[in-house]
Amino acid sequence: xxxxxxxxxxxxxxxxxxxxxxxxxxxxxxxxxxxxxxxxxxxxxxxxxxxxxxxxxxxxxxxxxxxxxxxxxxxxxxxxxxxxxxxxxxxxxxxxxxxxxxxxxxxxxxxxxxxxxxxxxxxxxxxxxxxxxxxxxxxxxxxxxxxxxxxxxxxxxxxxxxxxxxxxxxxxxxxxxxx
Numbered sequence: 001x002x003x004x005x006x007x008x009x010x011x012x013x014x015x016x017x018x019x020x021x022x023x024x025x026x027x028x029x030x031x032x033x034x035x036x037x038x039x040x041x042x043x044x045x046x047x048x049x050x051x052x053x054x055x056x057x058x059x060x061x062x063x064x065x066x067x068x069x070x071x072x073x074x075x076x077x078x079x080x081x082x083x084x085x086x087x088x089x090x091x092x093x094x095x096x097x098x099x100x101x102x103x104x105x106x107x108x109x110x111x112x113x114x115x116x117x118x119x120x121x122x123x124x125x126x127x128x129x130x131x132x133x134x135x136x137x138x139x140x141x142x143x144x145x146x147x148x149x150x151x152x153x154x155x156x157x158x159x160x161x162x163x164x165x166x167x168x169x170x171x172x173x174x175x176x177x178x179x
Contacts, residue, residue: 005064005067005070005129008020008064008070009070009124009128011072011120011121011124012077012120013077013116013117013119013120014077014116015076015077015113015116016074016075016076016077016113016116016117016120017074017075017076017077017080018072018073018074018086018117018120018121019072019073019075019080020064020072020073021057021060021061021071021072021073021082021085022057022073023054023057024080025057025073025082026050026053026054026057027050027053028081028082028083028105029047029053029056029057029082029085030047030049030050030052030053031105032084032085032103032105033046033047033052033053033056034046034047034048035106037106038103038106041138041139041141041142041145041167042139043164043165043167043168063089067091067095068089068091069087069088069089069090069091070087070088070089071085071086071087071089072085072086072087072117072121073085074086074104074113074117083104083105083108083113084102084103084104084105084108084113084114084117085101085102085103086100086101086102086103086114086117086118086121087100087101087102088100088121088125088131088134089101095129095131096130096131096132096133097131097132097133097134097135098125098131098134098135099134099135099136099137100118100121100122100125100134100135100136101136102114102117102118109144114148115148115151115152118148118152119152122134122152122173122178126175126178130175131175132174132175133172133173133174133175134154134172134173135170135171135172135173136149136154136170136171136172136173137162137165137168137169137170137171138168138169138171139165139167139168139169140167140168140169141167146169146171149171150171152173153173153177153178154171154172154173155171155172155173155177156169156170156171157169157170157171157172
């Protein structure tokens with residue numbers, strides 16, 4: 001049963017700490033949300049200024065406080081520097097369904113880091129906040145993201161479309177399929 005997000009849930013894996021976003025993450029957030037390679041498949045306004053990253057961090061903090069999302073900074077267990085982000089957001093009104101999102105710095109890709117983070121967040125979503133279903137929207141050309149989702153048991157929903165981005169395809173994972 002859903003019981004809220006307070007206190008903020010830190011998640012630990014063998015190599016990673018998934019922690020609350022902080023002001024010290026400003027530079028890395030600016031990079032993640034402005035780098036052309038990372039944003040090639042993402043339909044959003046690119047950041048240009050540090051002030052935009054600061055405002056984003058404040059907005060995320062408000063959204064977490066208002067229980068509209070859970071947004072984790074991914075860092076190595078022995079180093080607090082942000083190397084990526086992962087979130088559960090776009091919750092249904094009854095908090096039974098959420099959307100999964102993630103980004104990882106290029107230098108840390110292809111090391112199993114996002115697989116580790118996704119596994120931890122899925123477990124938290126299904127076991128701790130009792131989600132019934134987690135969805136993920138990804139660009140149909142983003143092969144790495146598609147592979148990651150399939151590896152974690154997500155199934156393509158071929159008849160669903162993203163009304164905000166025709167290039168996206170939608171995947172879903174139910175709690176029953178996760179267990």
